[in-house]
Amino acid sequence: MEIKEIILEDLCPQEFIQKKIDEISSVVGEGLAINALSGGVDSSAVTMLGFRALGKRLKTYFIENGLMRENEPQQVVSLFKELGVPVELFDARKLFFTALKGITDPEEKREAITQAFYKEVFGKLVKDSGAKFLLQGTNYTDIEETVAGIKRQHNILEQLGIDTQKQYGYKVIEPLIELRKPAVREVAKVLGLPEAIFGRPPFPGPALATRVIGEVTPERIEIVRKATKIVEEELSATGAFQYLAVLHEDKVTGIRDGKRDFGLQIEVRCWESVDAKTGSPTKLSYDILDRLAQNITQQVPGVVSVTYNITKKPPSTIEVI
Ligand code: XMP
Numbered sequence: 001m002e003i004k005e006i007i008l009e010d011l012c013p014q015e016f017i018q019k020k021i022d023e024i025s026s027v028v029g030e031g032l033a034i035n036a037l038s039g040g041v042d043s044s045a046v047t048m049l050g051f052r053a054l055g056k057r058l059k060t061y062f063i064e065n066g067l068m069r070e071n072e073p074q075q076v077v078s079l080f081k082e083l084g085v086p087v088e089l090f091d092a093r094k095l096f097f098t099a100l101k102g103i104t105d106p107e108e109k110r111e112a113i114t115q116a117f118y119k120e121v122f123g124k125l126v127k128d129s130g131a132k133f134l135l136q137g138t139n140y141t142d143i144e145e146t147v148a149g150i151k152r153q154h155n156i157l158e159q160l161g162i163d164t165q166k167q168y169g170y171k172v173i174e175p176l177i178e179l180r181k182p183a184v185r186e187v188a189k190v191l192g193l194p195e196a197i198f199g200r201p202p203f204p205g206p207a208l209a210t211r212v213i214g215e216v217t218p219e220r221i222e223i224v225r226k227a228t229k230i231v232e233e234e235l236s237a238t239g240a241f242q243y244l245a246v247l248h249e250d251k252v253t254g255i256r257d258g259k260r261d262f263g264l265q266i267e268v269r270c271w272e273s274v275d276a277k278t279g280s281p282t283k284l285s286y287d288i289l290d291r292l293a294q295n296i297t298q299q300v301p302g303v304v305s306v307t308y309n310i311t312k313k314p315p316s317t318i319e320v321i
Helices: 013-028 041-057 072-082 093-100 106-129 140-147 164-168 181-190 207-211 218-238 286-299
Strands: 033-036 058-064 087-091 133-135 171-173 242-247 252-256 259-272 303-308
Touching (some): 013 171, 207 218, 207 242
Parallel strands (some): 033 058
């Protein structure tokens, strides 16, 4: 299927919303659909569209895969409760960490995460609920990078020739597929989502697993989670497009309490971008960089080195995996 982008200037959010609600209603008919909400702008907009179209016939889950940021599962569930949308927490931590065990290759990690989500988790949820459809927030940029072979975005299926009905037992509905992030934000705003959601920096579907170089284990995720908290607290005021912490695989020699400490390295990235297609590093002040280094080495166990990425996209990408 050839997908045509709707550029921000051509988007009429009200018309777009009504059209998508009508499409979801007509495709799902009298049946049930499920969707996974991560709290990002894409999945939040899809949740609202689906809820308006189907009401109680949409079952929304937050997949607790163990790869999310601190307190994220509880925060997202309670925010949507306030909006009147019920969200069920589905504990899949064991499943994801088992799927990721021993894998170090970036694309193999992405594949393992895709299978864990689509085959194991959603396959079970549709079976148990009797739903025949999965609604998800794939956007135009996700497809572009996957089709170009840059990296396999976790949510791209049909464009890679995957027949979800045959392989997983459900059909996928992707209402945002013609939009890039700025247009999704407009739709989210008009859908009545709060700024904390429509203005939220992007966060990838495979979550903190895209920020661990080498094997993804609960212990290594915990390290990057702690560093992420510090980076987000320090950099949210910059208004940058996205900011993140990465845990490197190689250890380096450091000193702690006057003794040799062969410790971990955290890389900080902070991006200026409009739509994630290209990007350049934010020119952070040295004071901010200094605070990041101090806080991360003092508060994240085992870290002896903090670096800042100064490379543009391209040739870099935003995430390291
Ligand atoms: P990259 O790293 O490809 O990232 O420059 C571009 C944008 O996409 C996000 N990203 C993803 N989002 N599933 C997603 O939903 C994914 O698999 C994925 N990989 C990267 C990334 O955070 C950035 O905003």
